[in-house]
Amino acid sequence: MGEMVEVLLPEGSARRGQVIEFSDRHTVIQILEESTGIGVRSTRIRFTGSPARIPLSPDILGRRFNGAGDPVDGLPPVLPEKWESIMGTPINPVARDKPSHFLRTGISAIDGLNTLVRGQKLPIFSGAGLPAREIAGQILRNAGAGEEGTGEAGGKFAVVFAALGITYREANSFLEEFEQGGAGGHTVVYLNLADDPTIERLLTPRFALTAAEYLAFDHGYDVLVLLTDMTSYCDSLREVATAREEIPGRRSYPGYMYTDLATIFERAGRIRGRRGSVTQLPILTMPDDDITHPIPDLTGYITEGQIVLSRELHRKGIYPPIDVLPSLSRLMNLGIGPGKTREDHRGLADQLYACYAQGRDLRRLEAIVGEEGLLESDRRLRRFADAFEREFIGQGPGGRSLEETLDAGWKLLRLLPKDQLTRIRVEHVLKYYGE
Amino acid sequence: MGPFIRAWKEMYGLDYTKRWNFTPAIKPGDELQFGKVIGQVQEGAFTHYILCGSERGKVVGVASGSVSLDEPFGELESGLEIPGCHEWPVRMPRPYKKKFAPSTPLVTGQRIIDFLFPLARGGAAIIPGGFGTGKTIFEQSVAKFADVDIVVYVGCGERGNEMTEVLTDFPELEDPCTGRPLMERTVLVVNTSNMPVAAREASVYTGITIAEYYRDMGYRVALMADSISRWAEALREISSRLEEMPGEEGYPTYLATRLAGFYERGGRVVCLGDGGREGTVTIVSAVSPPGGDFSEPVTQSSQRIAGVLWALDPDLAHRRHFPAVDWRKSYSLYAGTVDEWFRDHVSAEWPALRGEMMGLLQREEELQEIVQLVGIESLQDQERIVLLVSGMLREDFLRQSAFSENDAASHPEKTYYMLKAILSFHSLCRELLGKGIPVEKVLALPFREELGRMKELPAEGFREEALALIGRIEAEGRAGP
Ligand SMILES: Nc1ncnc2c1ncn2[C@@H]1O[C@H](COP(=O)(O)OP(=O)(O)O)[C@@H](O)[C@H]1O
Numbered sequence: 001m002g003e004m005v006e007v008l009l010p011e012g013s014a015r016r017g018q019v020i021e022f023s024d025r026h027t028v029i030q031i032l033e034e035s036t037g038i039g040v041r042s043t044r045i046r047f048t049g050s051p052a053r054i055p056l057s058p059d060i061l062g063r064r065f066n067g068a069g070d071p072v073d074g075l076p077p078v079l080p081e082k083w084e085s086i087m088g089t090p091i092n093p094v095a096r097d098k099p100s101h102f103l104r105t106g107i108s109a110i111d112g113l114n115t116l117v118r119g120q121k122l123p124i125f126s127g128a129g130l131p132a133r134e135i136a137g138q139i140l141r142n143a144g145a146g147e148e149g150t151g152e153a154g155g156k157f158a159v160v161f162a163a164l165g166i167t168y169r170e171a172n173s174f175l176e177e178f179e180q181g182g183a184g185g186h187t188v189v190y191l192n193l194a195d196d197p198t199i200e201r202l203l204t205p206r207f208a209l210t211a212a213e214y215l216a217f218d219h220g221y222d223v224l225v226l227l228t229d230m231t232s233y234c235d236s237l238r239e240v241a242t243a244r245e246e247i248p249g250r251r252s253y254p255g256y257m258y259t260d261l262a263t264i265f266e267r268a269g270r271i272r273g274r275r276g277s278v279t280q281l282p283i284l285t286m287p288d289d290d291i292t293h294p295i296p297d298l299t300g301y302i303t304e305g306q307i308v309l310s311r312e313l314h315r316k317g318i319y320p321p322i323d324v325l326p327s328l329s330r331l332m333n334l335g336i337g338p339g340k341t342r343e344d345h346r347g348l349a350d351q352l353y354a355c356y357a358q359g360r361d362l363r364r365l366e367a368i369v370g371e372e373g374l375l376e377s378d379r380r381l382r383r384f385a386d387a388f389e390r391e392f393i394g395q396g397p398g399g400r401s402l403e404e405t406l407d408a409g410w411k412l413l414r415l416l417p418k419d420q421l422t423r424i425r426v427e428h429v430l431k432y433y434g435e
Numbered sequence: 436m437g438p439f440i441r442a443w444k445e446m447y448g449l450d451y452t453k454r455w456n457f458t459p460a461i462k463p464g465d466e467l468q469f470g471k472v473i474g475q476v477q478e479g480a481f482t483h484y485i486l487c488g489s490e491r492g493k494v495v496g497v498a499s500g501s502v503s504l505d506e507p508f509g510e511l512e513s514g515l516e517i518p519g520c521h522e523w524p525v526r527m528p529r530p531y532k533k534k535f536a537p538s539t540p541l542v543t544g545q546r547i548i549d550f551l552f553p554l555a556r557g558g559a560a561i562i563p564g565g566f567g568t569g570k571t572i573f574e575q576s577v578a579k580f581a582d583v584d585i586v587v588y589v590g591c592g593e594r595g596n597e598m599t600e601v602l603t604d605f606p607e608l609e610d611p612c613t614g615r616p617l618m619e620r621t622v623l624v625v626n627t628s629n630m631p632v633a634a635r636e637a638s639v640y641t642g643i644t645i646a647e648y649y650r651d652m653g654y655r656v657a658l659m660a661d662s663i664s665r666w667a668e669a670l671r672e673i674s675s676r677l678e679e680m681p682g683e684e685g686y687p688t689y690l691a692t693r694l695a696g697f698y699e700r701g702g703r704v705v706c707l708g709d710g711g712r713e714g715t716v717t718i719v720s721a722v723s724p725p726g727g728d729f730s731e732p733v734t735q736s737s738q739r740i741a742g743v744l745w746a747l748d749p750d751l752a753h754r755r756h757f758p759a760v761d762w763r764k765s766y767s768l769y770a771g772t773v774d775e776w777f778r779d780h781v782s783a784e785w786p787a788l789r790g791e792m793m794g795l796l797q798r799e800e801e802l803q804e805i806v807q808l809v810g811i812e813s814l815q816d817q818e819r820i821v822l823l824v825s826g827m828l829r830e831d832f833l834r835q836s837a838f839s840e841n842d843a844a845s846h847p848e849k850t851y852y853m854l855k856a857i858l859s860f861h862s863l864c865r866e867l868l869g870k871g872i873p874v875e876k877v878l879a880l881p882f883r884e885e886l887g888r889m890k891e892l893p894a895e896g897f898r899e900e901a902l903a904l905i906g907r908i909e910a911e912g913r914a915g916p
Pocket residue numbers: 328329330331564565566567568569570571572573757758759835836837838
């Protein structure tokens with residue numbers, strides 16, 4: 001199962017395929033490329049004896065490949081230092097190192113409230129037409145710029161980009177983003193575009209992750225892996241499952257989609273005694289903005305949090321339109337606090353969350369009873385929620401330093417009385433609230 | 436074995452060469468039977484009783500002092516050796532003498548659990564919730580603070596980093612019962628989401644068998660399973676490969692039977708062997724319903740069997756109210772049973788206070804509905820006080836951060852005094868209103884910030900601080916306007 005085969009045509013050319021099903025009498029092979037011109041009688045199959053493999057060497061940096069790992073940049077094939085199966089093997093939890101280094105993205109809603117750390121897998125849950133690409137680009141620019149005196153000194157940085165079923169135009173704007181961010185030279189690109197073979201799309205993220213693991217754990221790079229769009233990956237998975245006549249699960253996605261996605265998303269992290277890290281930033285499009293759809297749902301069950309984009313904020317003209325309430329970074333606590341970010345970080349984030357959630361509820365109430373129907377203390381919370389969206393979240397396309405993010409949070413909390421801030425330690429209120 | 440788990444590596448679970456200091460409990464002439472304690476060795480702070488497996492017959496020789504597992508621990512009349520370990524098929528429940536209904540609480544250190552929805556030793560609880568609602572943190576908190584002898588933690592089809600966290604944190608933490616490193620009482624069964632599904636299906640059985648094994652020594656064991664849904668999905672995947680007829684949501688039709696079989700292996704029992712040792716296995720399993728919808732088969736089948744439901748609510752989680760246990764949907768069938776223990780060990784008022792608190796939360800919900808319709812001005816003064824106090828109960832009492840230095844675990848006594856303080860504040864408010872003091876003044880009373888920060892006080896001296904605060908609140912009432 002999963003073994004790669006060569007389909008030898010009578011005129012001497014060869015195409016590639018993969019075993020997707022077998023029984024006593026038949027073996028089903030899915031052809032990666034076009035199937036036209038393949039005759040049943042005259043075609044021969046050669047089994048390669050192994051699943052798809054990838055040639056690896058440090059020279060892959062700066063190169064561009066198709067979704068099946070062949071160069072598409074006009075340069076010769078990579079001279080391999082080694083070959084590796086793309087299926088990967090689980091990291092032994094005993095050998096994993098706990099991720100603990102703050103990774104600055106320059107975005108307040110992330111750095112301040114849902115901090116990303118190196119070795120984390122943090123997807124962006126986007127919707128059709130929402131600016132996920134711009135946000136990903138912004139993160140790349142800042143993450144690549146290293147951090148400012150927090151955590152360890154910036155090591156070698158690389159980006160691995162896998163385009164999954166997106167259009168040529170979209171892929172191109174990502175690539176331009178890398179060039180502008182100065183990341184061009186240390187980027188590896190795997191392109192499976194919308195019109196490329198579906199089954200190849202199931203291999204593409206695995207090529208990308210095998211390359212990322214190699215750069216991280218053999219060569220000490222801090223690697224950021226961008227996978228977009230995971231929704232079209234899942235649709236390919238469904239297509240192949242249907243072709244195999246499997247019993248469909250929820251919304252006709254296969255029952256093993258959780259396990260399949262886990263073999264992608266779990267390939268992030270750090271290994272004890274090795275220098276590098278693999279951080280994953282997958283992007284997916286929530287069909288119909290529905291977060292309970294199986295694709296975002298199963299993803300959220302596997303990844304270490306999620307950044308959720310909101311159509312409502314986007315319509316209000318707030319950029320980046322990150323809805324912080326359903327967003328989460330599960331590894332935040334490992335990357336923040338004294339010596340890493342700042343002592344007041346945890347309390348400040350909790351307090352902003354609590355007040356914003358209350359303020360949002362009051363917005364609904366105000367719509368019914370009018371502003372006069374609210375108590376003065378409630379009116380303050382309501383105003384806080386508006387200001388929070390405008391100033392803290394809606395920072396615009398520029399990057400903020402961590403200091404700027406935290407100070408922006410304190411500035412907003414000054415709209416509220418000091419004694420209401422019970423989620424923050426007294427010492428920190430005294431130190432940062434001011435008079 | 437290197438940082439990656441490769442196929443075809445066989446490893447032994449036991450170290451056959453390590454030497455142990457064995458103190459026998461049997462002597463020549465004794466009859467062996469399954470479950471009999473043949474002696475003990477010390478494993479850190481923990482006394483590991485050596486249990487007899489399938490051997491039977493009369494003992495003629497017994498080892499003593501330094502032994503390793505590849506040496507005999509004794510000899511039988513038949514000439515057979517008595518081994519220091521035995522094998523057990525994980526899918527077969529280990530036998531016991533007798534099963535009892537649970538009677539004492541398993542104190543978790545989580546206020547909302549111990550006070551409102553308590554778990555009993557030997558009982559089973561499920562904690563269903565969508566992603567990010569706090570199942571894993573909750574399981575880990577209970578694993579850290581529960582007053583049990585052994586914790587078996589089954590990471591079933593979940594994240595690798597979470598397992599690493601347990602592996603790195605637990606050795607640093609203290610066992611609340613013995614003060615020794617927490618890892619000494621913890622057994623981890625690890626099968627992360629990217630490992631083979633067949634092994635995932637087996638992992639919960641491995642976990643429960645290990646739990647039963649320690650139960651058979653007379654220990655109080657907690658089995659934490661995160662998450663039982665992943666086990667059910669593994670079952671589904673295997674069943675579909677076998678081309679069995681699928682039932683609801685594609686799960687095999689025997690899902691409910693298998694689940695029941697698993698939960699039934701928990702309980703409070705008298706162990707086999709002599710002495711009437713009592714052991715318990717308490718099961719806490721996380722459930723991960725697709726889309727957070729509790730009507731799906733795994734949640735439903737588990738709920739029918741478990742005595743406790745802690746329902747997690749995404750809205751509470753989104754506003755970072757943790758533990759995000761929804762007090763409207765959750766329940767415990769053990770509350771009545773374990774009240775006696777709380778009455779005897781904490782306060783005779785315990786059950787009555789729970790009733791009072793649930794009443795206030797219920798009242799708040801009704802009042803909120805009115806406010807949503809016509810605004811807060813329409814409420815009477817007494818009702819505004821109810822809103823104030825129930826808000827404090829939620830924020831200051833029920834909310835408990837797993838990351839707080841002093842509040843990650845709350846001893847039942849702390850739980851009791853925190854509640855007492857808030858309720859005495861409620862009495863004060865009512866009293867002042869009764870004296871004709873305007874509600875605005877009552878709402879502006881001091882104490883609120885102090886009550887809100889009470890949970891962060893260190894455990895040491897907590898009772899005194901709380902009593903002093905309650906004293907000041909009561910004095911304020913006497914002082915009047
Ligand atoms: N008791 C708690 N105290 C503080 N934060 C919590 C608590 N429970 C959950 N959280 C927060 O919620 C996040 C998700 O919790 P987790 O247990 O991993 O969810 P689940 O297992 O249900 O997906 C955590 O990373 C943490 O930030």
